[in-house]
Amino acid sequence: LMGYAFKSEDFVENGIQLIRMGNLYQGDLKLERTPVFLPIRYREEYSNFLVKPGDILMSMTGTIGKRDYGFVIQTPKNCPDLLLNQRVLKIIPRKNCVKEFILQLMKDDFFLEKLYFLAGGTKQANLSVNHLNSIEVSFPSVNEQLKIASFLSSLDEIIKAQTEVIEQLKLHKKGLMQRLLPETID
Numbered sequence: 001l002m003g004y005a006f007k008s009e010d011f012v013e014n015g016i017q018l019i020r021m022g023n024l025y026q027g028d029l030k031l032e033r034t035p036v037f038l039p040i041r042y043r044e045e046y047s048n049f050l051v052k053p054g055d056i057l058m059s060m061t062g063t064i065g066k067r068d069y070g071f072v073i074q075t076p077k078n079c080p081d082l083l084l085n086q087r088v089l090k091i092i093p094r095k096n097c098v099k100e101f102i103l104q105l106m107k108d109d110f111f112l113e114k115l116y117f118l119a120g121g122t123k124q125a126n127l128s129v130n131h132l133n134s135i136e137v138s139f140p141s142v143n144e145q146l147k148i149a150s151f152l153s154s155l156d157e158i159i160k161a162q163t164e165v166i167e168q169l170k171l172h173k174k175g176l177m178q179r180l181l182p183e184t185i186d
Contacts, residue, residue, distance in 0.1 A: 029075060072103060
């Protein structure tokens, strides 16, 4: 389901947040990045474009030759309801398709290479639902999808934890360097 082209004149100070491409930053959901809100009544008026916890979203526009689109995220369990903006796609799995398996599949380089090849445009890369539908993939049984998704998700958690450790070590090193080395060299 492709998002809706909400009008900027409808934006309000507080309400239901509109999820835009910039909020799917490098494969992470970043709701704090330039938040935009619509009136609460839009939750019912535009219920077809409602994003709930557990939904899979993808950014559909970027730059030709760059990997700055095709970011796929799954909204966390504690995520508030959101509204889906244009150029953001919500993936609605078919029967016998496990959301978490689809998420892992769409993050894989094999899938992304096919995706980047399909994008139309001269400077701006634009994907469509038809582009996504043209990518053929095989789906194992539901039980196999669950096992694969669980295994890959656990690896993602380990990678995320290790990345955080590395970032903390870099900050620690920077602090040590600032204390150990003089500020100016004469």
